[in-house]
Amino acid sequence: MRRLRRCKGDRALLEGPHLIGEAAAAGIGLEAVLATPSFLASPAGRALVERLPRAPDEVAEDLLSAVLDADSPRGVAAIAALPRAGVETLPRREGGVYLFVEGLQDPGNLGALVRAAEAAGAAGMALAPGSVHPNHPRALRASAGSLLRLPVAVGATAAALDERLAPTGPRWVELAVRGGDPLWQADLSGTLVLVLGAEGSGLSAELAGRADLRLTVPMAGTVESLNATVAASLVLFEIRRRAGG
Numbered sequence: 001m002r003r004l005r006r007c008k009g010d011r012a013l014l015e016g017p018h019l020i021g022e023a024a025a026a027g028i029g030l031e032a033v034l035a036t037p038s039f040l041a042s043p044a045g046r047a048l049v050e051r052l053p054r055a056p057d058e059v060a061e062d063l064l065s066a067v068l069d070a071d072s073p074r075g076v077a078a079i080a081a082l083p084r085a086g087v088e089t090l091p092r093r094e095g096g097v098y099l100f101v102e103g104l105q106d107p108g109n110l111g112a113l114v115r116a117a118e119a120a121g122a123a124g125m126a127l128a129p130g131s132v133h134p135n136h137p138r139a140l141r142a143s144a145g146s147l148l149r150l151p152v153a154v155g156a157t158a159a160a161l162d163e164r165l166a167p168t169g170p171r172w173v174e175l176a177v178r179g180g181d182p183l184w185q186a187d188l189s190g191t192l193v194l195v196l197g198a199e200g201s202g203l204s205a206e207l208a209g210r211a212d213l214r215l216t217v218p219m220a221g222t223v224e225s226l227n228a229t230v231a232a233s234l235v236l237f238e239i240r241r242r243a244g245g
Helices: 002-006 017-025 037-041 043-051 061-067 107-119 137-143 158-168 228-242
Strands: 011-015 030-035 076-081 097-101 124-127 171-175 192-196 213-216
Touching: 011 017, 011 137, 017 030, 017 043, 017 076, 030 037, 037 043, 097 107, 097 158, 097 228, 107 124, 107 137, 107 228, 158 192, 171 228, 192 228
Parallel strands: 097 124, 097 192, 171 192, 171 213
Antiparallel strands: 011 076, 030 076
């Protein structure tokens, strides 16, 4: 179970009752569920057990704490079957919004980004090689269940995603700190692919050159730039607002 902290395959470590309950609700297969006696005796423990197909295996608190990634374990963990594949798994949605993420390394940022994307009604996300894996325990925790529901492709290339979405006529959108079309006035119609780069280096030259539209979020004061997840969230919800969502 220790090696699941570095999950990069088709199995994931889910920590805490919320994530495990969300996985059960989504019909995700739970290969094993481990819980401490004190958790099972709690109201949260009894409520979770009612949602599971079988009772968890009991394990000592110190043993469970030693193998979990979370700083504050909550008495229960599970190993889930959570396969990730390429762009062929993403749905095609006319007028949908997709995210293409290149080089994002922080699992917490990925989880927050996916959570915002699902909340804004995005159709899916594609992660380029070198990005943090969506099955990382901290990404899963930060997503609050969104990484169990939103379609996320791994090992994706821009060309493959463009081909996958070709029937919907996608436009690629880059976020620029300055010099782009102001977000509030830009044309955000049709199928859009919002591209995001690494926290420090930003987009590669190849990906930046693909953009059909460059957007800038107007800012007051002397703030240099916004966190990529914050900026992407503003764009996603502006698109949703215009759609009447």
